[in-house]
Structure formats: C-alpha cells, structure tokens
Amino acid sequence: METNKTYRFILSGGGTGGHIYPAIAIADELKSRYPDAEFLFVGASDRMEMDKVPQAGYKIEGLWISGIQRKLTLRNLMFPIKLLASLLRSRKIIKAFKPDVVIGTGGFASGPLLQVATSKQIPSLIQEQNSYPGITNKLLGKRVATICVAYEGLEAFFPKEKIRLTGNPIRKDLLEIKDKHIEGKDAFALIHSKHTLLVLGGSLGAKRINELVASQLEFFEAQNVQLIWQCGKLYYDQYKGFNELKHVQVHAFLNRMDMAYAAADMIISRAGAISVSELCIVGKPTIFIPSPNVAEDHQTKNAIAVADKNAAILIREKDLESEFQNQFSELIANDEKRKTLSHNIEALALVDATNAIVNEVEKLLKN
CATH class of the missing domain: 3.40.50.2000 (Glycogen Phosphorylase B;)
Structure with a gap:
C-alpha cells in the first residue's frame, strides 16, 4: 500500500x-x-x-x-x-x-x-x-x-x-458500562433497592410506547419499579407532568446514554438496527416493541432475529394490551429469566x- x-x-x-x-x-x-x-x-x-x-x-x-x-x-x-x-x-x-x-x-x-x-x-x-x-x-x-x-x-x-x-458501529462509551451500575443509578438519583426500567423510543419518541407507559405507571409502582422514561422531544410537553411521581423520571432525550444503560435493570425499546446493536453490547433484559410503520417492517424482523435466540422478549404493538403486564410481571419475578436474556443478548454482540x-x-x- x-x-x-x-x-x-x-x-x-x-x-x-x-x-x-x-x-x-x-x-x-x-x-x-x-x-x-x-x-x-x-x-x-x-x-x-x-x-x-x-x-x-x-x-x-x-x-x-x-x-x-x-x-x-x-x-x-x-x-x-x-x-x-x-x-x-x-x-x-x-x-x-x-x-x-x-x-x-x-x-x-x-x-x-x-x-x-x-x-x-x-x-x-x-x-x-x-x-x-x-x-x-x-x-x-x-x-x-x-x-x-x-x-x-x-x-x-x-x-x-x-x-x-x-x-x-456503536458508540465506544457503551463498551465501558459493565461496572457502572451504581454510578449510573447515582447519576439519575435513583433508589438502589428498586428495579430500574429504561424506556427508549428514539430521539423523536414513540407514540405507542409512550401511551403504554403512561397507562402502566400504577402497575410499575406496584411492582417496585422506577422509570427512566425517554419519551422524545415531540411528546415531552404531553408527559412531563409525570415527573411529579416519585418513581418516574421523564426526559425529552438523554445526554448520557451510557449512564442510562448502566443504571437500567431492564429496558423497553424500539428495534431499529442501531438500537438492537447497542442493546446487545449493553446486555440487559430487553422487551422489544418494534415500530410497524417502517419500510418492509424491518424493526419486527430485527426483533425476531434476537427473540428467536431467547435473547429478548418481543411484543408487537397490537398485542400490548393482552400481553404486556403478564410478560413484564414474569420478567420481574424471575431472576433466572433475566440472567438468561442478559447472557444470550450479550452473546450476539459484535463489539x-x-x-x-x-x-x-x-x-x-x-x-
């Protein structure tokens, strides 16, 4: 050369x-x-x-x-x-x-x-x-x-x-979050004895995910779950009032995604390709709710590729009302399931x- x-x-x-x-x-x-x-x-x-x-x-x-x-x-x-x-x-x-x-x-x-x-x-x-x-x-x-x-x-x-x-290609800072769980929770002033759920809908937000989360806030509280909820800039004015609840933090966007990932015990996310790749690196139990409104339904195909390896949970938008609470309750109650999902999604990471x-x-x- x-x-x-x-x-x-x-x-x-x-x-x-x-x-x-x-x-x-x-x-x-x-x-x-x-x-x-x-x-x-x-x-x-x-x-x-x-x-x-x-x-x-x-x-x-x-x-x-x-x-x-x-x-x-x-x-x-x-x-x-x-x-x-x-x-x-x-x-x-x-x-x-x-x-x-x-x-x-x-x-x-x-x-x-x-x-x-x-x-x-x-x-x-x-x-x-x-x-x-x-x-x-x-x-x-x-x-x-x-x-x-x-x-x-x-x-x-x-x-x-x-x-x-x-x-x-994924951001390099995500490779360094493994031992930062406590630091992540402290960065968001979270309670260490509670499960932390990170909700991601992309920079603009995801309408159906936001509607789901807003409807389940009492359910999350009953499950001893606190939320970092990135609702997107299009929806922040609609949902920012929920910041008054002790177990909820609503954000238009997250400047420190590495700390948000580090703090999370579980994640709800869309299934865009880069999000999926990041979540494989992060290695946390994940529920994918793919957007059905994208070309060739590629988010659902991305999510299936991971869920078929027992590396994530896939819930389609049309099934949220019938499946979400049952799936989430089982995830919270079953330590072994969370460990299995974490191990399997991490195995798919191409770092x-x-x-x-x-x-x-x-x-x-x-x-």
Whole structure:
C-alpha cells in the first residue's frame, strides 16, 4: 500500500440516525488511521444529515432525492426527475472529489452516488444495518465489491461471496458500562433497592410506547419499579407532568446514554438496527416493541432475529394490551429469566464492528 498517498473517502447515507451515525463512526475510525485523509459526505438535501454531519466535523453535499411512497403521490411522480438530477449531481461530485473508496450506509441518498461510483469502477462498500435490507442496498448489492452486515442469513438478498459479518458501529462509551451500575443509578438519583426500567423510543419518541407507559405507571409502582422514561422531544410537553411521581423520571432525550444503560435493570425499546446493536453490547433484559410503520417492517424482523435466540422478549404493538403486564410481571419475578436474556443478548454482540468495517475498506485500498 502507498504510504505517502492522501486517501479520499466519500460516505453516503442518511434520512435517519440509523444511517447517519454508522457513517460518522466509520469516518472517525478511518480518520484515526489516516489523519491526512480527506472526507466528503453525500446525503439528501432536506434531511437530518445536513445538520448532523457538519456537527461531527465533516463536509457534506446534498442531493435532491427522496424515497418512493407506498401510494400514488406527487412526490412519486417527481421521483424519476429527482433520480436523474441526483445521478448527474453525483457524477459531478465524484469527478471533482476523485474518491479512492466510496462507502454507503443505506437510505435513498446513497443510491445515486454508489450507482455512479460503481459504474466508474471506483471500489465501493455498503454497510447494511438491518436483518432485512432496504431497497437501496438490495439494488446496490449486485454492484459493490463488499457488503458488511450485522445479521446472519443475508445470503437471500446479497451475493454470498461479498458478505462480511461485521456488526453495526456503536458508540465506544457503551463498551465501558459493565461496572457502572451504581454510578449510573447515582447519576439519575435513583433508589438502589428498586428495579430500574429504561424506556427508549428514539430521539423523536414513540407514540405507542409512550401511551403504554403512561397507562402502566400504577402497575410499575406496584411492582417496585422506577422509570427512566425517554419519551422524545415531540411528546415531552404531553408527559412531563409525570415527573411529579416519585418513581418516574421523564426526559425529552438523554445526554448520557451510557449512564442510562448502566443504571437500567431492564429496558423497553424500539428495534431499529442501531438500537438492537447497542442493546446487545449493553446486555440487559430487553422487551422489544418494534415500530410497524417502517419500510418492509424491518424493526419486527430485527426483533425476531434476537427473540428467536431467547435473547429478548418481543411484543408487537397490537398485542400490548393482552400481553404486556403478564410478560413484564414474569420478567420481574424471575431472576433466572433475566440472567438468561442478559447472557444470550450479550452473546450476539459484535463489539469490534467499526474496526472490522474499516479493515474491509483497507482491503479495497490495497486492491
């Protein structure tokens, strides 16, 4: 490998944090190995990556692109025009930046960029976070050199010889929470003799999970359970009044996720790919309540992949009223079940994912 060359990397993906944060983690690891490297992100011009990527210290270019809606809309009629414009813009970006490797982390913005990169024979890699790939990555899988995945069994969607089981990049501070249970409870001023339930619905919040928790506060109190409830910024005004209850803490978002995870004895969470990967690292008994309102119902598929290994409890939204109290009561009462779930979910953790993915990028540089 040339040692005096300044490498140039384009990373593309976005629309949600699940696509953006893995791309940033990969860029950070590449930067630590190649301090002189140049980086450019490419995202959708009207999505959250246009703010989050510059906050992480990287340049970003936007494409005029959006996903296809499931019903006939004006946005769908505009899609061919947006796609053509994005392909032309991607061609200009690649011609000007001259990347050595292009990396896609999913989301519709990565489609045009990697389509152009692969047509120009630029070494390209995609990272698929979910157990069921999105349409963009499914299409790109035939064209790229390497496909880094977080779940087994994706040969049904991608060429087997291109697949590398690496896991999803996760924040490094989560690797250091094992002996911080007391510190975590103290950070939230919690009572040490009570079970602590951490409720997570994502940065914006999860309407159905919030409704469930609000309806079960007396039940939790009767079970000697205290809550760290991250309800999301969209719902904070609606639920902040519950902070008056001694066993409830309502938060719009959590600045110290490591301390929240450390404090928790049990967790209720959505089943986005990055959340699932984090929870495998954290190794706490978890109830997944996947969102049914996402593309190809991929959260349910993510949750099934863990629950089938007796590593978590899966309750679908439609079954919450009939199943939740029974499932939760059994979890609280059964120490052995909690230990088994913790042990089994931890066994699924791929702790070195970012390094593994960047190792694959380095192989493309060498070739």
